[in-house]
Amino acid sequence: MTSIFDYVLFHFQRLYHLPSPLELGYGPDSPGRVQIRATTSTFFERQQPKPVQTVWKDWQGAQIPLFFDEATDAPWFTQNGQGQVEVQYDLIASAFYLLSGWQEFYGQERDQFGRFPYRASQQARHRFITKPLVNYYLQILREAVELAYGQEVQPRLWQGKPFATCLTHDVDYCQSAWKVAGIPALKKGNLSLFLQLALQKAKGKDAWFNLPQVAQELQRLPAEATFFFLPESAPFEGHPNADYEVTSPPLQQQIKELTAAGHEIGLHGSHGTGSNRRQLQTELGKLPTPVKGNRFHYLRFDPQKSPALLEELGLAYDSSLGFPEHFGFRNSYCHPFRLFHFKERRMTSVWELPLNLMDITLHHPNYLQLTPAEVMPVLTPMLEEIMRFHGVFTLLWHNENFSPYGLEGGLQMFRDITAFVQSKGTAFLSMHAAVAGTEKN
Numbered sequence: 001m002t003s004i005f006d007y008v009l010f011h012f013q014r015l016y017h018l019p020s021p022l023e024l025g026y027g028p029d030s031p032g033r034v035q036i037r038a039t040t041s042t043f044f045e046r047q048q049p050k051p052v053q054t055v056w057k058d059w060q061g062a063q064i065p066l067f068f069d070e071a072t073d074a075p076w077f078t079q080n081g082q083g084q085v086e087v088q089y090d091l092i093a094s095a096f097y098l099l100s101g102w103q104e105f106y107g108q109e110r111d112q113f114g115r116f117p118y119r120a121s122q123q124a125r126h127r128f129i130t131k132p133l134v135n136y137y138l139q140i141l142r143e144a145v146e147l148a149y150g151q152e153v154q155p156r157l158w159q160g161k162p163f164a165t166c167l168t169h170d171v172d173y174c175q176s177a178w179k180v181a182g183i184p185a186l187k188k189g190n191l192s193l194f195l196q197l198a199l200q201k202a203k204g205k206d207a208w209f210n211l212p213q214v215a216q217e218l219q220r221l222p223a224e225a226t227f228f229f230l231p232e233s234a235p236f237e238g239h240p241n242a243d244y245e246v247t248s249p250p251l252q253q254q255i256k257e258l259t260a261a262g263h264e265i266g267l268h269g270s271h272g273t274g275s276n277r278r279q280l281q282t283e284l285g286k287l288p289t290p291v292k293g294n295r296f297h298y299l300r301f302d303p304q305k306s307p308a309l310l311e312e313l314g315l316a317y318d319s320s321l322g323f324p325e326h327f328g329f330r331n332s333y334c335h336p337f338r339l340f341h342f343k344e345r346r347m348t349s350v351w352e353l354p355l356n357l358m359d360i361t362l363h364h365p366n367y368l369q370l371t372p373a374e375v376m377p378v379l380t381p382m383l384e385e386i387m388r389f390h391g392v393f394t395l396l397w398h399n400e401n402f403s404p405y406g407l408e409g410g411l412q413m414f415r416d417i418t419a420f421v422q423s424k425g426t427a428f429l430s431m432h433a434a435v436a437g438t439e440k441n
């Protein structure tokens with residue numbers, strides 16, 4: 001059984017080069033050189049999704065909510081006559097609450113795809129979706145450690161670079177631009193576009209059969225990326241899965257070429273697999289190479305079932321935890337973290353690489369409606385948070401949005417975002433490399 005303290009401490013140790021041994025005490029029964037006050041709340045013994053109160057406290061100009069403390073004027077931490085540093089607020093409880101995804105497991109709200117909706121989240125209610133609060137809590141703890149030990153504590157970096165970027169591409173469509181983009185064009189009276197796409201398709205090369213173009217964009221950076229392939233082509237309850245067969249020769253050839261160029265292949269679990277172990281296992285078996293990670297199609301992560309199921313199948317990581325409705329930090333953390341198994345009250349072996357931004361979130365009738373010119377100014381504050389905490393930025397850009405027949409201005413937006421992080425000195429890493437970098441810390 002993992003205590004909430006062990007879970008948070010595990011992640012704290014992955015972020016910083018901490019003194020060893022680290023004498024960190026939590027609650028009255030375990031004294032340490034740094035002593036963290038523990039809440040008297042019985043919240044974690046019950047099954048309520050939301051804490052009853054929220055207090056706000058200033059940290060270097062930022063307003064930080066705390067969920068298990070009373071409002072007081074006490075400073076964040078104080079040092080006593082023996083040099084011991086006392087943290088006056090329960091940073092551990094607030095960090096655990098957000099990082100573990102407690103509100104999703106115990107909350108009843110789900111959308112039509114069984115997903116926990118953004119509007120039901122604390123992040124929406126208190127407007128902190130673009131603030132990685134768990135990183136703030138751990139930063140405060142780091143400063144308490146620095147004071148107690150009289151030494152600076154350095155953050156861990158990414159192959160010497162200040163932050164990492166994981167570029168990822170879910171491959172849903174690669175042979176139906178003529179239909180998915182062409183037929184709506186025809187209905188709007190754009191016959192020439194329809195004919196152009198249909199002609200391309202007839203020549204055996206659909207406009208979305210464009211993985212070499214995606215690879216070329218990556219080569220320009222250069223970046224090693226992760227491509228998630230969807231091994232199910234049959235629709236599920238009327239919702240589309242892949243428009244291709246992953247076992248067909250043209251797809252096998254694409255996968256071979258991407259692998260040869262240094263890119264990683266992952267599983268894109270189809271509709272319903274977030275709660276269906278057997279189907280997810282079948283899909284894993286259809287991929288031509290063994291894979292380490294998964295992202296669910298439509299981000300259909302089931303908070304009740306997915307963590308255990310991913311662990312049972314031996315997957316090293318998942319990258320489905322982002323809100324489709326809004327970019328930012330779904331678990332309020334900008335680093336990889338280990339999923340929590342609520343029924344067994346323990347940390348699983350599965351890493352989550354939280355998804356910060358999906359292309360269609362930026363412009364979609366159900367999500368945001370940003371113009372291409374608005375995109376970078378809107379995203380910059382979130383990216384600055386990731387840089388500030390030396391975290392990982394995970395981006396999902398579908399292959400169809402590299403073509404002129406997907407998201408309007410999609411290719412230019414991808415170039416703008418990647419040029420920005422590159423200008424800030426990012427390390428472009430595949431997902432398994434980002435996990436490996438976190439794991440060894």
Ligand SMILES: [Zn+2]
Nearest residue numbers: 170172297298
């Ligand atoms: Zn998908």
